[in-house]
Amino acid sequence: MNLLVNDDYTSMSEQAAAIIEAQIRSNHKTVLGLATGSTPLGLYQSLIEGCHNREISYKDVQTLNLDEYVGLEPTHPQSYHFFMKKHLFSHINLPAAQTHIPDGTAQSLEEECSRYEQLITEIGPADIQILGIGENGHIGFNEPGSDFSGTTQVIQLDPSTRKANARFFNSQEEVPTHAITMGVQSILKSKRILLLASGENKAWAVKKLMDGAIDEHFPASALHQHPDVTLVIDRQAYHLISDESK
Numbered sequence: 282m283n284l285l286v287n288d289d290y291t292s293m294s295e296q297a298a299a300i301i302e303a304q305i306r307s308n309h310k311t312v313l314g315l316a317t318g319s320t321p322l323g324l325y326q327s328l329i330e331g332c333h334n335r336e337i338s339y340k341d342v343q344t345l346n347l348d349e350y351v352g353l354e355p356t357h358p359q360s361y362h363f364f365m366k367k368h369l370f371s372h373i374n375l376p377a378a379q380t381h382i383p384d385g386t387a388q389s390l391e392e393e394c395s396r397y398e399q400l401i402t403e404i405g406p407a408d409i410q411i412l413g414i415g416e417n418g419h420i421g422f423n424e425p426g427s428d429f430s431g432t433t434q435v436i437q438l439d440p441s442t443r444k445a446n447a448r449f450f451n452s453q454e455e456v457p458t459h460a461i462t463m464g465v466q467s468i469l470k471s472k473r474i475l476l477l478a479s480g481e482n483k484a485w486a487v488k489k490l491m492d493g494a495i496d497e498h499f500p501a502s503a504l505h506q507h508p509d510v511t512l513v514i515d516r517q518a519y520h521l522i523s524d525e526s527k
C-alpha cells in the first residue's frame with residue numbers, strides 16, 4: 282500500500298487530480314470509479330479546472346459511482362445522482378450517457394444490483410477507483426461486518442454512518458436507512474485504487490488501515506488484498522501515525 286501525505290486538503294486534492302489526469306492522458310477511454318461525500322469535493326474542483334485549463338477531455342471517459350441511497354430520486358438534492366451532477370458532471374465535457382450510478386429507486390432493487398454488477402463487468406473494471414473512508418472504516422457503503430466477497434448489494438446503513446451523514450439532511454431521521462453499494466469484491470476488481478482521507482476525524486481509520494490486519498469488522502482493511510492501492514491523505518489524517526513515530 283503506497284502512502285502520499287500532503288500538507289493540506291488542497292494539495293491532497295491536487296495530487297489526486299494529477300494522478301487521474303495522467304491516467305486520462307495515457308488512455309482517453311479511461312473508466313473512473315467515483316465516490317461522493319465531502320472528501321472528493323476538492324478533487325472534483327481540480328478536475329473541473331483541468332478540463333477547462335489543462336486540456337483534459339472527458340469525451341470518451343466512462344464513470345461508475347460507488348453507491349446511491351435507496352428511495353431518493355435523482356432530482357433529490359441529497360441523492361448521489363444530484364451530487365455528481367452538481368459537483369462534477371455538469372462542469373466537464375462528459376456525456377451523461379457515459380456516467381453510471383446505481384438507481385436507488387428501481388422497482389426491484391435486487392435486479393438493479395445485478396444490472397449494476399454486470400455493468401461493472403461490461404464497461405469496467407475501473408482503471409482508477411476513488412474511495413473515501415468512513416470514520417468506522419467503511420468503503421462505499423460497506424459497513425463493518427460486510428462480507429468481503431460481496432458484490433453490488435443493498436445494505437442497511439450503520440447508525441454511525443447515518444449520524445455522520447445527517448449533516449447533509451435536515452435531521453438524522455431524514456437520512457435513508459438503506460443504500461445500494463458496490464460490494465468489497467466489486468471495488469477490488471478495479472485496476473488501481475486511490476483512497477483519499479482528510480482531517481483529524483479520519484486519523485483513527487487511517488492508522489487502523491495502515492496497521493495492516495485484514496478484518497471484516499474494518500472494511501477498508503480488504504484493500505490489503507489489492508496490489509495497487511495508494512492512500513492520498515493530508516497531515517491531519519496522518520497525525521496518529523506521525524505522533525507514534527516521533
Ligand code: F6R
Nearest residue numbers: 316317318319320413414415421
Ligand atoms: C461515498 C462513499 C463513502 C464516503 C465516506 C466518507 O460515495 O462511498 O464511503 O467516501 O462515507 O465520506 P466523507 O468524504 O463525507 O467523509
